Amino acid sequence: MGERTDDTFPGEPFASAQDIEDADDILFAHPPRRVVRWLCGCGEDYPCPEVAFARLVKAAVINPDEPA
Numbered sequence: 146m147g148e149r150t151d152d153t154f155p156g157e158p159f160a161s162a163q164d165i166e167d168a169d170d171i172l173f174a175h176p177p178r179r180v181v182r183w184l185c186g187c188g189e190d191y192p193c194p195e196v197a198f199a200r201l202v203k204a205a206v207i208n209p210d211e212p213a
């Protein structure tokens with residue numbers, strides 16, 4: 146095996162760079178906390194709407210799929 150290359154984003158990102166930044170911030174600010182069930186760091190059930198959005202953005206980058 147050779148040395149690793151610094152992979153950034155594979156292919157063409159579907160979400161904008163700002164969306165990805167926001168998603169990272171959201172995921173960082175909303176860590177899941179498992180108590181009895183999944184609870185978001187912001188206090189709501191996990192995933193909360195913001196995490197759901199962030200996940201959508203992430204999924205769009207990894208697996209581009211145009212929304213209707």
Ligand SMILES: [Zn+2]
Pocket residue numbers: 175185186187188189193194195196
């Ligand atoms: Zn949250």
